[in-house]
Amino acid sequence: MSHHIVETQDLHYTYPDGTMGLCGVSFRITHGESVALVGANGAGKSTLLLHLNGFLTATQGGLRIGDYPLTAKNVKAVRRSVGMVFQDPDDQLFMPTVFDDVAFGPLNLGLPEEEVERRVMSALEIVGVPHLKKRAPYKLSGGEKRSVAIASVLSMAPDILVMDEPTSNLDPRSRSRLIQLLKSFEHTKIIATHDLDMALDVCQRTIVLHQGLITADGPTLALFQDEQLLARSGLEKPLRMQGCPVCGEWKERDHGGYRKGAEAGEA
Amino acid sequence: MHMADALVSPAVGGLMWAVSAGLIGYSSKKIKEESDDRKIPLMGVMGAFVFATQMINFTIPATGSSGHLGGGMVLAILLGPHAAFLTMVSVLMVQAMFFADGGLLALGCNVFNLGFFPCFIAYPLIYRKIVGNQASRGRMVTAALIAAVMGLQMGAFSVVLQTVCSGITELPFAPFMLLMQPIHLAIGIVEGLATAALILFIWKARPEIMLAAAEKRPLGKISITKVALGILATTLVTGGLLSWFASSKPDGLEWAMFNTAGLEELHNRDQALHAFLDDLQGKTAILPDYGFKSTAEAPKNEESPNWPAVDPATSLAGLVGGVLTLLASIIIGLALRRRKTQELE
Amino acid sequence: MANIDSGFLQIGRMDTLAQGKTWLHRLDPRAKLIAVSVFIVTVVSFDKYTLSALIPFFVFPAILVGAGGLPVRFLMARVLMVAPFAFFIGIFNPLLDRQTFFQMGTIAVSGGWISFGSIMIRFVLTITTVLALIALSGFNGVCLAMEKLGAPKPFVVQLLFLYRYLFVLTDEAIRMVRARSLRAFHSKTMGIKTFASLVGHLLLRALDRAQRIHLAMCCRGFDGRVPMIKPMGLDWKAVAFTVGWCGLFILLRFYNLPLKLGALVTGWVG
Ligand SMILES: Nc1ncnc2c1ncn2[C@@H]1O[C@H](COP(=O)(O)OP(=O)(O)O)[C@@H](O)[C@H]1O
Ligand SMILES: [Mg+2]
Numbered sequence: 001m002s003h004h005i006v007e008t009q010d011l012h013y014t015y016p017d018g019t020m021g022l023c024g025v026s027f028r029i030t031h032g033e034s035v036a037l038v039g040a041n042g043a044g045k046s047t048l049l050l051h052l053n054g055f056l057t058a059t060q061g062g063l064r065i066g067d068y069p070l071t072a073k074n075v076k077a078v079r080r081s082v083g084m085v086f087q088d089p090d091d092q093l094f095m096p097t098v099f100d101d102v103a104f105g106p107l108n109l110g111l112p113e114e115e116v117e118r119r120v121m122s123a124l125e126i127v128g129v130p131h132l133k134k135r136a137p138y139k140l141s142g143g144e145k146r147s148v149a150i151a152s153v154l155s156m157a158p159d160i161l162v163m164d165e166p167t168s169n170l171d172p173r174s175r176s177r178l179i180q181l182l183k184s185f186e187h188t189k190i191i192a193t194h195d196l197d198m199a200l201d202v203c204q205r206t207i208v209l210h211q212g213l214i215t216a217d218g219p220t221l222a223l224f225q226d227e228q229l230l231a232r233s234g235l236e237k238p239l240r241m242q243g244c245p246v247c248g249e250w251k252e253r254d255h256g257g258y259r260k261g262a263e264a265g266e267a
Numbered sequence: 268m269h270m271a272d273a274l275v276s277p278a279v280g281g282l283m284w285a286v287s288a289g290l291i292g293y294s295s296k297k298i299k300e301e302s303d304d305r306k307i308p309l310m311g312v313m314g315a316f317v318f319a320t321q322m323i324n325f326t327i328p329a330t331g332s333s334g335h336l337g338g339g340m341v342l343a344i345l346l347g348p349h350a351a352f353l354t355m356v357s358v359l360m361v362q363a364m365f366f367a368d369g370g371l372l373a374l375g376c377n378v379f380n381l382g383f384f385p386c387f388i389a390y391p392l393i394y395r396k397i398v399g400n401q402a403s404r405g406r407m408v409t410a411a412l413i414a415a416v417m418g419l420q421m422g423a424f425s426v427v428l429q430t431v432c433s434g435i436t437e438l439p440f441a442p443f444m445l446l447m448q449p450i451h452l453a454i455g456i457v458e459g460l461a462t463a464a465l466i467l468f469i470w471k472a473r474p475e476i477m478l479a480a481a482e483k484r485p486l487g488k489i490s491i492t493k494v495a496l497g498i499l500a501t502t503l504v505t506g507g508l509l510s511w512f513a514s515s516k517p518d519g520l521e522w523a524m525f526n527t528a529g530l531e532e533l534h535n536r537d538q539a540l541h542a543f544l545d546d547l548q549g550k551t552a553i554l555p556d557y558g559f560k561s562t563a564e565a566p567k568n569e570e571s572p573n574w575p576a577v578d579p580a581t582s583l584a585g586l587v588g589g590v591l592t593l594l595a596s597i598i599i600g601l602a603l604r605r606r607k608t609q610e611l612e
Numbered sequence: 613m614a615n616i617d618s619g620f621l622q623i624g625r626m627d628t629l630a631q632g633k634t635w636l637h638r639l640d641p642r643a644k645l646i647a648v649s650v651f652i653v654t655v656v657s658f659d660k661y662t663l664s665a666l667i668p669f670f671v672f673p674a675i676l677v678g679a680g681g682l683p684v685r686f687l688m689a690r691v692l693m694v695a696p697f698a699f700f701i702g703i704f705n706p707l708l709d710r711q712t713f714f715q716m717g718t719i720a721v722s723g724g725w726i727s728f729g730s731i732m733i734r735f736v737l738t739i740t741t742v743l744a745l746i747a748l749s750g751f752n753g754v755c756l757a758m759e760k761l762g763a764p765k766p767f768v769v770q771l772l773f774l775y776r777y778l779f780v781l782t783d784e785a786i787r788m789v790r791a792r793s794l795r796a797f798h799s800k801t802m803g804i805k806t807f808a809s810l811v812g813h814l815l816l817r818a819l820d821r822a823q824r825i826h827l828a829m830c831c832r833g834f835d836g837r838v839p840m841i842k843p844m845g846l847d848w849k850a851v852a853f854t855v856g857w858c859g860l861f862i863l864l865r866f867y868n869l870p871l872k873l874g875a876l877v878t879g880w881v882g
Contacts, residue, residue, distance in 0.1 A: 016475065017475075050827075053830075053831055055827050055830070055831075076833070079830065079831050079832075079833065080833065082831075083831075084828075084831045086824065086828055088824070089782050090777075090821075091821060091825050091827075091828050092825075092828045093825040094773065094777075094825050094828065095754040095772075095774065095776070096306065096755075096772055096775075097752075102838070103839075104829075104832050104834075104838075105832035105833055107839035108831055108832060108833030108834060108835065108839060136627070136776075137776070138776065138780065139627075139778040152832070153831075153832075156832060156833070188801065219842055246877075259796075269697070270699060270735065271694075271698050271735060272652055272655075272656060272735070272738035272739070272742075273656070273698050273702075273731050273732070273734040273735035274698065274701055274702075274731065275654050275656060276656065276657075277653050277657045280653075281653070282658065291763070291764065294767075295764035295765070295766045295767045295788065296764070298766045299766055302836060304826070304829075304834065304836040305822070305823070305826045306770075306834065307766060307769055307836075307838070308770075308773055308822050308825040308826045308829065309822040309826070310770040310773070310774075311769075311770045311771075311772070311773020311776065311777055311817075311822075312773065312774075312777050312781070312818050312821055312822040313777075313818060313819075313822070314770065314771075314773075314774035314827065315773075315774050315775075315777035315778045315780070315781040315782070316781055316814060316815060316818040318774070318778055318781075318782070319616070319778070319781045319784070319785040320785065320811050320814060320815075321813070322615065322616035322619045322620075322782070322785070323616055323785060323789060323802075323807065323810070323811065324615075324802070325802045325803065325806070325807035326802060326803055326804070327804075331670040336811065339628060341815075348671060352737045353766070353767050354774070356767070357770065357771045357774045358774070359769075360771070361751070361774065361775065361778065361795040364742060364743075364745070364746045364751065364754070365622060365623050365626055365746060365751075366619070366622070366690070366693075366694065367690055367691065367693075367694045367742060367743055368694060370652070370738050370739060370742060371648070371649060371652050371738070371742055372652050372653060372656060372738070407750050429771075434660065434732075435656075435660050435727070435731060435734075436701050436704060436705055436727075436731070437705045437707075437708040437709045437724065437727070438701065438704050438708075439708070449811050460804060461808065461811075463805065464804055464805065464807070464808030464813055465811055465815065466810065468808045468809055468811075468812030469812055469815065469816070470811065472711070472816060476819065501790070520618050522625060526765055533778055551686055563732065564867075581859060583874070583878055584871055584874035584877075584878050585663065585664035585868075585870060585871050585874055585876050586664065586706065586874065587662060587870075587873075587874035587878055588667075588869070588870030588871050588872065588873040588874025588875070588877070589663065589664040589667040589870040589874070590667075591870065591873055591874070591877065592667045592668045592670070592671075592869060592870045592873065593670055594665050595671070596667075596668070596670040596671040596674040597670075597674055599671060599674055599675060599678065600674030600675060600677055600678030600679075601672075601678060602678070603675060603678035603679040604677075604678040604679070604681060606707040609750060610796075
């Protein structure tokens with residue numbers, strides 16, 4: 001296995017209409033790390049993620065995935081190792097049935113049919129929805145769609161998981177199930193979000209993005225306690241770190257999952 | 268103006284299917300050659316877009332009645348003729364299957380009327396000619412308007428031809444046409460306005476989309492002569508084949524027309540059609556008692572071996588038998604349903 | 613054209629029906645597609661004065677609807693919704709064709725009424741079978757059947773895409789139309805300017821979505837071909853279904869069953 005490094009150097013990107021997407025972003029993420037990319041709407045999170053699979057090409061600066069710089073030549077190999085989960089599962093689930101959809105990637109890799117089937121079923125089992133395999137994607141609930149979208153990426157056996165706002169549009173139950181799922185993955189993870197509670201649970205490290213620039217990069221819990229930094233970046237403290245509206249005190253809620261997450265964040 | 272299965276004869280339906288199938292094959296080949304792999308999802312989504320917007324009505328200024336977008340011209344402008352044609356076929360297919368708009372056999376006709384004319388005639392020969400090389404807002408809007416109107420006029424004319432050639436209805440050619448063309452002129456203007464308004468909107472919001480659509484495809488690539496020759500060839504071959512199959516069946520007049528003439532001659536109002544028209548005009552002129560049946564051959568020829576005809580006894584037998592068979596069908600259906608519900612319980 | 617809300621409901625309903633579990637649902641869609649096509653061609657191939665010979669053909673939709681457990685009322689409502697077109701074109705026949713076709717007692721029935729009746733029967737026959745086909749196979753089933761029967765791949769693939777995003781885009785459109793009508797207190801109708809901007813927004817979103825879908829496809833190794841595992845072997849049931857029905861249709865085309873039956877009955881009675 002390669003080292004799954006993701007490294008950017010002074011990445012600039014300007015959209016064709018002149019909008020500045022990124023204005024010099026540099027970071028380095030190594031094997032097994034779980035990194036939250038937080039920032040307000042329009043901060044440039046999605047723009048940055050689209051560089052990681054070579055869909056956008058930086059107008060200035062460079063990008064390394066694994067051991068090599070990302071070029072037009074190796075973009076296919078890079079896309080195989082970087083599994084991208086899109087913000088809107090409807091964009092990702094384009095095939096007639098769940099099975100076809102999860103099989104799309106493996107079939108494109110040219111794997112034999114039995115292997116494809118095995119991978120599809122194991123991916124669906126990991127996310128806990130093997131019973132949906134014959135359903136049509138447009139008949140699924142939001143949470144189910146998200147699970148299937150993740151399965152469709154897992155079936156390609158990527159080294160790095162990149163997710164754009166995975167908790168958006170989920171109800172609380174689906175959201176906490178998703179958080180548990182994400183915590184169970186060993187992959188290197190890069191998760192763009194403005195759900196700071198989720199970031200606190202899943203990611204040890206956080207990169208704060210504001211108007212196309214990195215304003216902070218460090219341990220999640222530490223950054224989230226810095227109210228000034230958050231305010232400067234157009235963010236607010238995670239809900240559970242805010243004062244209790246009833247008793248006015250700062251109390252950590254005692255929900256098993258959350259608590260463990262918070263500890264992980266501190267670790 | 269969707270043609271319906273019930274109004275199409277197998278000859279006309281089959282012929283239009285063959286032509287449409289040929290065009291689908293041709294366009295698919297073109298799409299493959301272009302090997303622009305963005306096209307496939309783009310076509311699908313645009314098809315869904317046209318389908319969805321066709322269900323949105325707007326009010327026609329000063330009349331109070333409503334219209335909707337046809338879609339063919341918008342598709343052609345944004346996707347180019349081949350992809351637009353395939354997309355239009357798909358939209359019509361979904362409509363035929365889910366809304367029973369048209370039908371499977373008539374789908375060939377509908378594809379030809381609503382897909383072929385806007386994509387392969389109105390777009391390259393009218394829209395592109397007007398827009399020319401310097402794509403400006405005014406030109407695009409004018410071109411979209413005119414091309415949409417013309418496309419629909421051709422489609423409406425084609426509906427008339429198909430209906431009359433099918434011979435299922437008694438509608439005579441000339442009055443039917445005089446009815447259809449003005450109605451579709453009105454509809455076409457509305458549709459053209461909607462198309463133009465949409466084009467204008469996109470031009471303002473995202474001019475780069477319109478510019479890209481205007482630049483990318485040089486006109487030379489759409490070989491009109493090739494398409495026309497292809498259609499002519501399919502017409503002749505299938506016309507011949509079908510007539511060979513069905514020559515025993517007395518679908519009379521339209522067979523004669525297709526066999527001797529092929530589609531093209533219909534436009535020229537050649538002998539077959541001429542005779543036909545005179546005949547029909549005669550009838551409309553002297554409506555009441557001058558029996559319609561002066562087309563004497565038609566009904567006599569068309570008496571199928573299954574309808575030994577004007578004898579009252581047979582008529583009664585047909586009626587009784589028909590009712591009995593219908594009842595039998597219903598009973599079978601009901602029995603099967605009963606069994607099924609029992610299984611379920 | 614249908615109103616957007618009802619249109620959407622209708623597609624959804626048909627799609628749900630296709631999830632059924634009867635043997636007709638499970639049958640290879642190719643068999644159903646071929647049988648339905650042959651059925652339609654046979655039905656429309658009768659000459660325009662045919663009435664009784666068309667009647668036995670009702671057995672096919674009756675069995676599809678009965679054995680497939682399809683809701684009769686729903687299908688009938690669909691048929692009635694599109695009936696006006698056939699009706700208005702067909703109704704010219706009795707007006708224009710007044711020669712007596714046959715005499716029953718004192719009632720003279722003109723050829724026009726016969727052919728009008730024939731048109732309406734054809735209409736009901738063809739439309740119910742097509743609706744039943746979709747309700748039994750699903751749109752995707754029909755698409756795959758077409759591909760297996762030789763339709764070009766790019767065409768079929770974009771057709772599948774269309775169906776997939778039909779739901780998403782129609783839903784988007786409905787939300788926009790609803791949002792507009794909530795704010796347009798005075799008028800229920802939409803002017804062309806509002807229409808253009810509403811539809812224009814929808815179009816821009818559709819274009820962006822197409823781009824994102826393409827990106828999602830590329831991320832999973834898309835290179836222009838859409839691969840699919842489709843275990844669609846030939847099984848004898850499907851073959852028997854196709855051959856059996858097509859055989860019957862052709863038989864009924866040349867052999868007027870009701871007439872023979874009726875002759876038998878009236879013969880006895882008389
Ligand atoms: N296709 C595009 N064309 C022009 N500007 C864009 C496009 N997509 C995003 N932008 C702009 O780039 C900036 C960053 O957007 P994005 O990366 O989507 O933000 P985020 O995902 O953090 O909410 C925003 O100002 C946005 O308006
Ligand atoms: Mg974003």
